[in-house]
Amino acid sequence: MIQILDPKGNQVGTPPNVDPKVVIRMYRAMVATRQFDDRAMKLQRTGKVGFSIPNEGIEAVSAGAAAALDASKDWIAPHYRDFAMALFHGVKPQEMMDNMFGNQDDHARGRQMPVHFTFTEPIRWLSISSPLGTQVPNAVGIAMAMQKRGEDGVVLTSFGDGSTSTSGFHSGMNFAGVTQAPVVFLCQNNQYAISCPVEKQTASSSFAIKGEAYGIPGVKVDGNDVLAVYDAVKKAVDRARNGGGPTLIEALTFRMGGHSTSDDPRRYIEASVMDEWAAKDPIARFRVYLEREGILHPGDADDIQEEFAAVMKEASEVAEGKARPALETIFSDTFKDMPEHLKAQRDWCISHYSSRDESVNEKGEFPL
Amino acid sequence: MTTATKTKMTLVQAVNDSLKCAMRADDSVLVLGEDVGPKGGVFLATDGLTAEFGEERCFDTPLSEDGIIGVGIGMAMNGMKPVCEIQFQDFIFPAFDQIVSEAAKMRYRSGGQYTVPMVIRTPYGGGIRGGLYHSQSGEAYFCHTPGLKVVVPSNPYDAKGLLAAAIADPDPVLFLEPKALYRSSKMEVPDEEYIIPLSKVATVIDGDELVVFCYGAMVPVCTKAAERVKESRGASIRVVDLRTLMPLDEEAVLDAIRECGRVVTVHEAPRFCGFGAEISALAAEHAIEYLEAPVKRVTGFDTPFPNTLEHYYMPDTRRVVDAIEEALDF
Numbered sequence: 078m079i080q081i082l083d084p085k086g087n088q089v090g091t092p093p094n095v096d097p098k099v100v101i102r103m104y105r106a107m108v109a110t111r112q113f114d115d116r117a118m119k120l121q122r123t124g125k126v127g128f129s130i131p132n133e134g135i136e137a138v139s140a141g142a143a144a145a146l147d148a149s150k151d152w153i154a155p156h157y158r159d160f161a162m163a164l165f166h167g168v169k170p171q172e173m174m175d176n177m178f179g180n181q182d183d184h185a186r187g188r189q190m191p192v193h194f195t196f197t198e199p200i201r202w203l204s205i206s207s208p209l210g211t212q213v214p215n216a217v218g219i220a221m222a223m224q225k226r227g228e229d230g231v232v233l234t235s236f237g238d239g240s241t242s243t244s245g246f247h248s249g250m251n252f253a254g255v256t257q258a259p260v261v262f263l264c265q266n267n268q269y270a271i272s273c274p275v276e277k278q279t280a281s282s283s284f285a286i287k288g289e290a291y292g293i294p295g296v297k298v299d300g301n302d303v304l305a306v307y308d309a310v311k312k313a314v315d316r317a318r319n320g321g322g323p324t325l326i327e328a329l330t331f332r333m334g335g336h337s338t339s340d341d342p343r344r345y346i347e348a349s350v351m352d353e354w355a356a357k358d359p360i361a362r363f364r365v366y367l368e369r370e371g372i373l374h375p376g377d378a379d380d381i382q383e384e385f386a387a388v389m390k391e392a393s394e395v396a397e398g399k400a401r402p403a404l405e406t407i408f409s410d411t412f413k414d415m416p417e418h419l420k421a422q423r424d425w426c427i428s429h430y431s432s433r434d435e436s437v438n439e440k441g442e443f444p445l
Numbered sequence: 446m447t448t449a450t451k452t453k454m455t456l457v458q459a460v461n462d463s464l465k466c467a468m469r470a471d472d473s474v475l476v477l478g479e480d481v482g483p484k485g486g487v488f489l490a491t492d493g494l495t496a497e498f499g500e501e502r503c504f505d506t507p508l509s510e511d512g513i514i515g516v517g518i519g520m521a522m523n524g525m526k527p528v529c530e531i532q533f534q535d536f537i538f539p540a541f542d543q544i545v546s547e548a549a550k551m552r553y554r555s556g557g558q559y560t561v562p563m564v565i566r567t568p569y570g571g572g573i574r575g576g577l578y579h580s581q582s583g584e585a586y587f588c589h590t591p592g593l594k595v596v597v598p599s600n601p602y603d604a605k606g607l608l609a610a611a612i613a614d615p616d617p618v619l620f621l622e623p624k625a626l627y628r629s630s631k632m633e634v635p636d637e638e639y640i641i642p643l644s645k646v647a648t649v650i651d652g653d654e655l656v657v658f659c660y661g662a663m664v665p666v667c668t669k670a671a672e673r674v675k676e677s678r679g680a681s682i683r684v685v686d687l688r689t690l691m692p693l694d695e696e697a698v699l700d701a702i703r704e705c706g707r708v709v710t711v712h713e714a715p716r717f718c719g720f721g722a723e724i725s726a727l728a729a730e731h732a733i734e735y736l737e738a739p740v741k742r743v744t745g746f747d748t749p750f751p752n753t754l755e756h757y758y759m760p761d762t763r764r765v766v767d768a769i770e771e772a773l774d775f
Contacts, residue, residue: 152523186556195555203522204555208546214512215547218519218527225475225501225525232519244539248512255507410553411591413560413615416644416692 078297078329081304084357086365093308097372103144103303104367105381106165107136107360112385113160113170116393117177121338125397126177130192131334136161137359138265138328141306142233145314148200150230154216156265157192157205159235166200170388174396187402210236210243217249220258231317235263239270241287242278254291259317261310262325267332272345288325300328301359404430404441450636457627459601459634460490463608464528466638468498471526474612476503478513478530487532488568488627514540518548521563526612534569534621535578548617549592564611568624570662570713571759576752582714587619588691594618595690596643599664601632603688606641613640623662643689646697652683655707655772658724660687663711663760670765680773690720695727702728706737707772713759716744738775741768
């Protein structure tokens, strides 16, 4: 297993040659993610949003991998637990909070549950689906299109340990092996698929080894070590970009929270295991390194945390204050051009609800 | 004006011709599936494509339906126009999740940021001694999926023009090809590319005493039935080929119901929740005052599709004639 920083932040491998500005962006994306999590949990516990997906403990996987991509030409086909990938590339917390509330500015127009993000800028981020593993063959198709046009973009697709049991994982890996499409498969092995441990997903000795069956090299990294993740993903991205084909990377990490805000991991994970992994925290470890290297100065880390706590609080307040999407959005985007039967259903819907005095105006909007 | 040349061809040749026209006109059109490459497909629908356009544009894939559709979706999202072949519609179900959860919902769930302009071609239907797994008509599953268009041609001319429309369409289209009609007859088809708009029915035979709604391989069956009833009792039977099941040309369907007053629907698929039920409901909701008889449904049975006895399962001319006469005599 590749490791550059041990759990205490000691350097045990050669750090990748990467601009300190990028290193700081990784750290900031990880802290921003944890603060987003914290705010999302508060919102869910106070009944303001219905759902969130905690990222605590896995932030290094997402941030390290995202940093290896070129936003001008690469795509992300993400796992749902990958907020740091978006934040690293400069997606605005406001856009994410708008999705949490499903308000009128949500890119998904309030149609999806919270955290099912979709972005085209600043990086192409495949709209998230709830069924698992489906994004894997989609990612391969995106990459095959690049390959056919002779472009040098790469697609990073991520998924959890549980998703390796899906047909999507198998089909996607198999197609990529055969076509040598420029894809990086990133398995975020956080050791639990909701409550099911890895032993119930596979009898393989690792997830990385599964690459062998598809003719795809497999690499295992310490997923709580952001530099190791970056290093492994960067090498895989470079290889794919240069026509060397796909790579499967297993990043071993641990989900420190529930699967979702509706899940209580204490029902199936021993407290001692939680404590053991808390001591391997990816942010604490990275901070030790950055302070030792002089990339962060004393007080910087606390300032960054406070900065993002304030950013997330404000973004959530702004999102909460926005109106709901209009009734029209139930019908639009089903097809590019709305068929007659949907126009009829839309007109009926708007007329019906605007006559019921439920804060719906005659245009089907929800004015504040 | 140049004189348009035409060639006599079968339905499967028209599919092939339509693919070639689309691939010549647009480099982003790709064909993928099992055995679609040098072999040209098990029904030869993709014959000659790899030879003309190369393996980059018409290629064999692993034997993986969810993979074919899954990568097709990715290619469609990233600027290509994939035409995916599923060898038999009966084999499409491993890809059901990709079709229903991903292709059909991508535009909606991304607020229009991502779209899937993809065509899924697949032969459907019975009459070829294919038994349980080479005979099914699964259109109802897909018509019940918002975001997906469902098209069924019934003759070579329509097959070419409707497939061209499906390829040009900005949304995912399931193109169900009646394999029983693949080589059953030939028809003059223009050599040039042309488009038959989706969501437009075709009146195959005009009439005003009763309307038969049908599609795909049931169209020739219904046409023969209408002719037989006309011969036997001089009744004026209209036959409407629906051609696009979703989005349905509801206005045209309702006009035909109102003008004729008697309705028979015909499909090979099982009756329960079949497409005939939707037509029947449209008639009941919007045109009941015009109805002079109960809507009759002629369909396959609510069983799996048999092999030896398939011709007792599928609607044939006699069954359609009987339904027409029952409605006329009500």
